[in-house]
Amino acid sequence: MHGTPPSIQPRPWEPAARQRDGPGARRLLRAWRSPSLATTVARMYRDPPSDAPLVLTAINGVVVAYDRLSGRQVWRFQATLQGVEHAPTLCVVEGQRVVSVSAKEVRTAMLSWTAAAEVNCLDYLTGGRLWTCDAVGEKGIGLYTATLLVSGGQVLVTQGTQLFAFSLLNGTLQWQQPLRGLDGSDVVRPVSLALPGHTALVAHR
Structure with a gap:
């Protein structure tokens, strides 16, 4: 006996996943990958304070x-x-x-x-x-x-x-x-x- 297949409900984590892949997340990723921000963050951990070399x-x-x-x-x-x-x-x-x-x-x-x-x-x-x-x-x-x-x-x-x-x-x-x-x-x-x-x-x- 064949009935109507049950509707497939979205998994609980899927909306969050789609939200992470949204335009806001992509803009943040592009900003993080930009040379200026990446260089600044790297220097925070690499360079000592300029007044204490x-x-x-x-x-x-x-x-x-x-x-x-x-x-x-x-x-x-x-x-x-x-x-x-x-x-x-x-x-x-x-x-x-x-x-x-x-x-x-x-x-x-x-x-x-x-x-x-x-x-x-x-x-x-x-x-x-x-x-x-x-x-x-x-x-x-x-x-x-x-x-x-x-x-x-x-x-x-x-x-x-x-x-x-x-x-x-x-x-x-x-x-x-x-x-x-x-x-x-x-x-x-x-x-x-x-x-x-x-x-x-x-x-x-």
Whole structure:
């Protein structure tokens, strides 16, 4: 017995499929395939920000800048490292300036040496040194325990038992204060520095 064949109902997903193939979807696909949009999107994932083309490393008083696209070395800076080996080097980028802190020893008497933090300010793009100064703590302390924080045009550094504030512009010492809370022992521990929204770097040995 033959009856009238049942009507074929469209599958639930077919209208959506037809809608995806509609004129609106085709316009979006053409826009995505256009050279201008494709190039822009590709650059979002390929190119670093134009104001931050370099990534820096700092170790043993050596600061090296690498091109973020190619990995090529762009510049290299060597701190003094007088009488010190294998001490941590701190590095912060602030705008177009790089501040590095590394260990050195300075003579404070005929046969006496004291650990110091050498502070160098470099140009971010070229590595040229803009200024340098030493943060020398209490005499006779031979341990390098620097902390670095840069903010608001100021370079804050601790070394030994002292806290220093330098001008980011030219390295001028703005003020120096002894650290409070020390227990009088000969061992100077790493010191934390804090400002709202900023994290300090601490040299651990």
